[in-house]
Structures are given as structure tokens and as C-alpha cells.
Amino acid sequence: MKKSQKIEDFGKNPEQPLTEVKLEDLPPLPPPYDKLEEQPTWKEIPEEKKKDMACNLDGFVGLSLPKPASAEEEKELVDKFVSGLQKLLTKENNWGFLQPLSLTLEYCAKCQTCNDSCPVYTESGKNDVYRPTYRAEIWRRLVYKYAKKSHPLMTKFKHGDIDLNWTTISRLYELAYRCTMCRRCAQACPMGVDNALVTHELRKMFSQELGWAPSELHEKGTVQQLKVGSSTGMSPLVVKDNMEFVDEDFSELSGLDANSKWDVEGADVLMLHNAGEIMAWPENPAAFAIIMNAAGVNWTLSSESPGYDGVNYGLFYDDFQLARIALKHAATAKKLKVKKVLMGECGHQHKAMMTISDRILIGDMNVRKESCIPFLEEIVFSGKIKLDPSKNDFPVTLHDPCNITRNLGIIEPQRRILRHICPQFREMTPHGVENYCCGGGSGFAIMSGNNFADWRISLSGRKKFRQIINAFQDKPGPETKKYVCAPCSNCKGQIRDILEYYDAKEKSNLIYGGLVELIVNAMVDIKEPFIKWDE
């Protein structure tokens, strides 16, 4: 039996990783992906790098945190960390999450009922460090011992002991990026305690107090978006230029009107894409344009920074960055006097705009927001576009983005569409509100520093890959082309990486894409198939 990981040891043995993860410890994948020797090996962190950078959790490094240069610097960090823990529990600093966080702090029964719901934990071969409760328990003990400064004996009696030092802090920082915040564990908790919220709050505390956040989310993410207009780096001029190419290419290819509309005042719909689509999957915004033009929707895009990029990575790590971007998105909609803002196929954008920022936008800033999924359902079943399901006569399965399903409760409209237009649609097990995260949630899909990509693909993405393979058990071989429908940019990024990693196009003829692409592919008037299998 594996040695269980003691919570008290978290701050001990500074130079050693707290745990070791081995490929052979992970539950095997279904064939033909079950042979260990055929799987890519994980990158080792070079010894040189380890000298200056924290590499003390599990052998993987997502954050490249430099070690403190002196004992004084370490002390300063420890003090800041304690003040951050305290600020999380004050109204003026954290009113927006104070109630859920306080309840999660005080009422966990430590029953471990949530554990087996977590795909990271189970697919790690049940490594204690990845338990949903492990991270939360470290935080809880630190709060009681150092932030609330309860009597040491009382703390030990009620909550258990823990040390606080650089090792504790650096491990906890890295550990805050070993959870995708999918909230599957929260669904299973009988108390209503939320371990995903602990992840969220820890990340926030590191960012808002210590100024620590992954560069992919902060410098290259929210900061770039607020400065330039998009986390892709596209300025308003560049985005319009790029979209011009997309419009032309896809109008020609499809024989339909794929032209975008820009800055139409008073439009019914302001379409807000994740701008990553324009760069990585231009067929997605093109498909939206084709559908809306064909259905006669009065729609527009905005060219005002950052109103053409619906990304809001603040959701994953920083409330203020979230609010800054949300306010700018709202201001764009207000200025254009549109009737509603339509969320493109991007899960975290749905959550950031439709629910989280709902209670920070006051008065006429709170423009109506709608998910593209019911909007598309309305069009598909209205008869405004002619569809021929036989054009989609290949096996299709649906990945449910956590932010759209578990967090927003949008479950059935996408299924009604797929059942209508894809004769060979089949579900993954489990699905809908019980779905598993793609493994790229909470910003992971865009994080690949050091050897983090190895972790997020072979560990946090393992459950999803298993589900995808299992959904096509009746036609596993490469002779049948198969489509994974993932109506979310981040999920698509993660699924792209998983399929490439395991060479799944070659071995299983698997491709992935969004929902709109399937709708356009089924349109009677389209010149040639919209979905391309060989690109």
C-alpha cells in the first residue's frame, strides 16, 4: 500500500519534491493507447534550473517561481502571505466571496466524500497530494494557526498542525495550479463545502497580495488584453485585418455570406468571441457569421479594445483583473446600444460575463447576456436555415465544458441540436452536469511552461481522453472518421493537445471542433463540406 501523505509534512524537506508521480502509477488508458512504452516520456526539469526555481511539489513546474535570495526576503514573503490569508477573510478585501469562503473554512467534515469525484486525483493513481481536500486542509490549518492566531493547543486539538515557511508557500502556490476548478468535488460534497473555491481564493491571494500569477494568465493574459485589446496580442486594427481574410476565405469556400459586421450601433446582437478562435480556429467565427447572416440576424462585432476578445482570465486568478475586463466589455455593449451580448463558444467567458460579473455591473452597465447555445437552438429549429443531417453522418460525441454545464446549467439545448443534425451522435459517460473537465480548465489549456504540458495532458486530461476513446468503442479504428464536439475555445485547445500527444488522428481518426461547424456542415446550401478531415 502507498504511504499516505501527512499534512504536517507539507513545509518539510525543502529540497525534495513532496511527492513523485510516475507514468506507471496512472491507471492505464484504453487500447490502442495502453502501451506505456509508446507514450511520450515526461520532460525532466534540468538541475541547473532547479537551483533557482521552486521545483518542490511533484516534479512538475507550471509557474517558474524564483527562490528567495536571502533570509530577509523569505521572511518578507512569509509575512505577506499571512497578511494575504487574513485579507481573504475580510469584507473590504473580499466581500464577493466571503460568505462561501467562510463556510468552506469552517464546515468541512473531513469525510473525504468528495475525493473520488476529482479526475485529477483518480487519474493520478490516487496520489494524496491531488486530493481535493489536501490543498484545502493545508490552507485551513495555515489560516487557523497563522492568520487567526488561535491558541496553539486549541489549533492542534481542533485543526491540526502545520509549519509556515518558504517551502510551504512555494508548494502551495504550485498546488493551487493542480486543480482545474471544475467543481466536480463541490457537487459531491454533502456539506456544500467547495474545494474549487479554495483553489480560486489561493490563486487570488497569491496574485493580489504577493503579485504572483502565471505569466500566461497575467502578463500575456489580462495585462496584455487591457493594454492592447486582446490576450492574443491583436490590436483593433489587426483583428479587423485578420477577420477580413477570414470573411473572404470562408465566403469563397462555403459559397455563403461569411462576412462580419463591425460596430453596428443598435444591433440586436453583439457577438463576442474568444479572440483565440480567430487565430487558431478561424472556421468557428466564420461559421457563426454564416449562420447569423443566413438567419437574417441583425448582429455586429466590436472593434473597440477589448470588445472583440471575450476572454477574461481574471476569472481564474484575480478579482480585480476580472472586474477591469468585465467593465470594459460591458462599456462596449452599452456604447453600441446593442440589445444583447452573445457569448461565443468559450466556457470561461460564459461564466465570467453571465454569472460572476452579474453582481458587479450596476444599472445600465448590466446589459443582457446570452449563451450562443440557446441562441443557436432557436435558429436551428426555426427553419430559417435549411439543414441536411445526412451531411453529418459520422460518429460525433460532445464534450461538456464545465463552465457552461456545471456552472451555468446549460445542458440540453446543445444536445437537442446534435440529436437533430448528427445521426450518429453519442454521449460520453458520464456527461451533462456530471461531465469531466477536459483537463485544461482554469487557464491550464494555455499553460505549457517547463514540463507543465506533460502534467496537464497525461494527468489532468487523462480522464477526458479516456472518455473520448470510450465514446467511440464501436468504431475505434482509423477507418472511421470521428468528431469530438467541444463548444469552448480552451477545451478545444486542450483536446487538440491531447489528440496530438497520443497521435490520435493517426491511430483513431479523431478530430475535434465546435458546435457551429457541425451546423454549417449540415447546411443544404453549402458549396463543399465545411469540416475538413485532413488539416
Add this chain to the structure above:
Amino acid sequence: MPGSLLMIILYLAVAVFVVGLIKRGLKIAKLPIHLRWELSPVPHEKGKASYGGSYLEEFEWWTKPREKSLLNEFWYMFLEIIFLKGVWENNRRMWYFSFPFHFGGLYLVVVAVALFKLSAFIGFTGTNTSAIASLAIGVSVIAYGLGAFGVIGLCIQRLTDPVLKPFTTPSHIINLVFLGSIYVSGLAAIFSISNYAAQMTGFIQGMVTFSPPALPGIMGLHVILASAFLIYLPFTYMMHFVAKYFTYHEIRWNDTPMPGNDKMEKEVGELLSQSPTWSAPHLKADGKKTWVDIATEEMDK
């Protein structure tokens, strides 16, 4: 044991418990409104709850009437509270002990106490209540038996199961042992005192008239242990039954949109005018700038 002493202890315990209960509830309720953090399935979503759907599935949801089913919420909580549905589904091994403990050691104990009270109150009218008192004894035996079985099982699990052990603190064990002592003393009293029902009924009547009779030692000890537990309870996480109302109704299932909700807008407006003190450089929160100031300032280009 002298009845008046037991009466004072018991009244004091009930008072501490009630005050603790109210304080806990108020403390949570008084926390500010939080950002939306709902989690599907939300059982009040009529016609959609069974698969976890919400009103956001509707085309232009704001134009549709909100259809809520409080009955669904009630049913969900009923199954969760009485049968520990979540534990049954996700942690079967623990359910075999947790369920008898909760169902027997808590809910049936409340039923038994209520039956003894009923017997005592009806007894004031001169009616013979021996049938109710006998029922109360029967329920008590089952309650204490199940409770003792549950706490012993949970104790063993917490101390030996490699999944639970690292998270077990001395307080977990003390809590269980404390509860166990109440069940065992109760069982010992019932089986060693031939007229337990009559004594208990008489004692409750005496509590009302402020002239309680003395109780045999073991029964007195049982009353003292139960009273001490009532005093201890408000200081522990075992008050999670209060918290559970909020975690479910106020967080998981609170999906109220802000537009059109003036009260909520006003509260949020006030919260946004507070001044945070986070010290990261990209925020420059100096304790003077408000949330609105920080959220609306431009990032340095």
C-alpha cells in the same frame, strides 16, 4: 442526583445552545452578498432540475417567466438530511456508520425527547401516558443503539482508514467519544432503572413546575453528559446543520440575477465603495482607492 441541580444545568445548556445556534446563523447571514457562484443541479429549476438545467437554457431568458419549484428544493434537502443521499452516492463505506449515527443518534434522539415531553405534558391532565412513554423508551433504545454503533464505526474509520487518518484531529475523536458516552449512559440508565420512563416523565414535568425530583445516579449522569454536549456543540463544526442551509440555498442554488433587483444593486454599490488593501503592484490598493477606482483605472501602457 438532586433534581434542582440537574434542572439548572439542563436549562443553562439549552440556553447556551439556543444562543449559540442563533449567533452562528446570524454570523453567516450577516456576511455580505457574494458574487454568483451557483452550481448545477439547482433543484428549484422547474422541469430542468432532473438533468441539471437552468433558466439560462432559454432563448432570451430574461423575457421568460422564472418557474421555481420549492417542493423540489424541499425534496432534495429531505433526502439529503434524512438519508444522507450525498454520502450514500459518493462514500458508501462511511455511510454505513454515518447514517445510523445521524438517523439514530440525532434524529431519533430528538423524536424520543419529543415523545417524553408529550408524555409529560399529557400527564399533567391526569391521563395515563404509559403507552407514549413506552414508545419513547423503545425509540430511545433504537436511537442510542444506532448512535453508539455509528460513533464506534466512525471512530475506527477515522483512526485507521488511510484516507481519513491524515485529516483526523483530536477533536474529531473527542466529539465522537463524547456523543458515544451519551448513548452508552442512556442505554445503561434505561436497562438498569426499571421505571426509567416514569422517572423521565416526572423529571420533565418537574422542569416545567420548577420542582424536579432527584434522579438515580446513572440517569443524572446521562442528563449531565447530554447538557454538557449541548453547551459544547455551538463551538464546533458539528453546527454544520446551520451552515448547510446557507451552502445550499444561499450559494449553490442562489442564481438570482441582479438586473431589476434594486436592493441587491444598492448593497453591491455600497460594497464597491469600500477600500481594499491588497498590496500587489498591479493593484496599488492603498486603502484609499475604492473597488470602483481600482477596477476602472487604466493599466499602465
